[in-house]
Amino acid sequence: MRKTSLDTLPAEGGLGNEPLLAVDNLHVEFATRAGLVRAVNGVSYSLNPGETVAVLGESGSGKSVTAQAIMGILDMPPARIPQGEVRFRGTDLLKLSEEARTQVRGQRIAMIFQDALSALNPVFTVGWQISEMFRVHRGMSKRDGMKKAVELMDKVRIPAAKQRINDYPHQFSGGMRQRIMIAMSIALDPEVLIADEPTTALDVTVQAQIMELLAELQRESNMGMILITHDLGVVADVADKIAVMYGGRIVENASVHDIYKSPAHPYTKGLLESIPRVDLKGQELYAIKGLPPNLLDMPTGCAFHPRCPYRQDNCVTDVPPLHEISGTRNSACHYWREVLDGDQR
Numbered sequence: 356m357r358k359t360s361l362d363t364l365p366a367e368g369g370l371g372n373e374p375l376l377a378v379d380n381l382h383v384e385f386a387t388r389a390g391l392v393r394a395v396n397g398v399s400y401s402l403n404p405g406e407t408v409a410v411l412g413e414s415g416s417g418k419s420v421t422a423q424a425i426m427g428i429l430d431m432p433p434a435r436i437p438q439g440e441v442r443f444r445g446t447d448l449l450k451l452s453e454e455a456r457t458q459v460r461g462q463r464i465a466m467i468f469q470d471a472l473s474a475l476n477p478v479f480t481v482g483w484q485i486s487e488m489f490r491v492h493r494g495m496s497k498r499d500g501m502k503k504a505v506e507l508m509d510k511v512r513i514p515a516a517k518q519r520i521n522d523y524p525h526q527f528s529g530g531m532r533q534r535i536m537i538a539m540s541i542a543l544d545p546e547v548l549i550a551d552e553p554t555t556a557l558d559v560t561v562q563a564q565i566m567e568l569l570a571e572l573q574r575e576s577n578m579g580m581i582l583i584t585h586d587l588g589v590v591a592d593v594a595d596k597i598a599v600m601y602g603g604r605i606v607e608n609a610s611v612h613d614i615y616k617s618p619a620h621p622y623t624k625g626l627l628e629s630i631p632r633v634d635l636k637g638q639e640l641y642a643i644k645g646l647p648p649n650l651l652d653m654p655t656g657c658a659f660h661p662r663c664p665y666r667q668d669n670c671v672t673d674v675p676p677l678h679e680i681s682g683t684r685n686s687a688c689h690y691w692r693e694v695l696d697g698d699q700r
């Protein structure tokens with residue numbers, strides 16, 4: 356594989372028609388004892404500065420694996436990327452040398468991990484862990500690094516940051532620890548932030564606060580954000596675009612507005628209908644029936660057909676292409692017109 360040097364990576368601006376980040380026809384597979392797991396099958400989405408793309412889908416749909424491929428942190432093997440590109444400012448990161456990749460990772464593209472609460476090291480103070488970003492990547496002294504750590508803790512609204520800098524992770528609540536993780540992820544002013552289920556482990560009020568914080572930090576810095584979640588309710592207020600994943604594929608992508616107005620894929624429709632609504636209190640909560648597909652034994656045709664209320668015979672045999680509905684909207688459903696015209700809630 357040809358290796359590109361970091362010198363070819365534009366510093367800033369000059370994006371032209373190229374998005375800030377473009378995942379293009381990405382495939383990721385894992386060689387396992389049980390067989391080949393095709394976790395990501397031709398996923399494409401793109402992100403511009405200041406924009407938030409929510410990547411949505413049930414457990415196992417390939418959201419995190421896609422993010423790990425963007426970050427370049429997949430263990431290869433067992434993982435393999437047989438096809439696809441991850442372009443950052445027009446440069447395919449998959450072709451970069453490991454050394455160049457290290458310069459991008461954490462500095463220009465940062466990630467808040469799904470298991471953020473366990474990602475903090477219990478034996479070091481939070482100040483030490485935040486300041487490490489500046490010591491390691493910016494060559495700062497301990498003292499200057501600590502000063503920056505306090506600034507960042509203030510920025511993510513940890514009360515009495517200066518007094519708490521020498522506390523250990525276990526002395527903070529779950530929400531506060533998540534704020535510390537966010538502080539570490541934005542320490543080096545990344546241009547892209549990937550937040551993988553940043554609020555899943557938190558209660559609803561804290562979830563809303565963390566979302567608000569992320570949106571605010573993003574507005575200040577104009578970074579692009581990829582927000583991974585299985586909860587459509589969480590992203591409504593913060594996302595611009597939504598990419599819905601099912602069985603390692605994008606089944607619908609569109610603006611948040613379009614998706615809320617009328618989904619064009621039965622799976623998206625099911626996800627929307629499973630959001631709890633205060634105005635429908637007392638009604639039974641809808642759940643999509645059936646289970647996510649087994650990647651080792653994918654259904655024929657459309658992977659969603661065993662669970663789909665719109666299913667026709669050809670859904671069992673023909674894989675639906677990603678139909679272009681408008682310039683900014685796609686659906687991988689043979690019957691997207693019917694879904695789109697369906698009864699609105």
Ligand SMILES: Nc1ncnc2c1ncn2[C@@H]1O[C@H](COP(=O)(O)OP(=O)(O)OP(=O)(O)O)[C@@H](O)[C@H]1O
Nearest residue numbers: 385387392394413414415416417418419420421650
């Ligand atoms: N190292 C690995 N080896 C084998 N299979 C893997 C590996 N990592 C991930 N997978 C498989 O890839 C699929 C996609 O996983 P991924 O973590 O991307 O799901 P996800 O959409 O993030 O789900 P969740 O909402 O549960 O986080 C899963 O079926 C998972 O079991």
Ligand SMILES: [Mg+2]
Nearest residue numbers: 418419420469
């Ligand atoms: Mg995940």
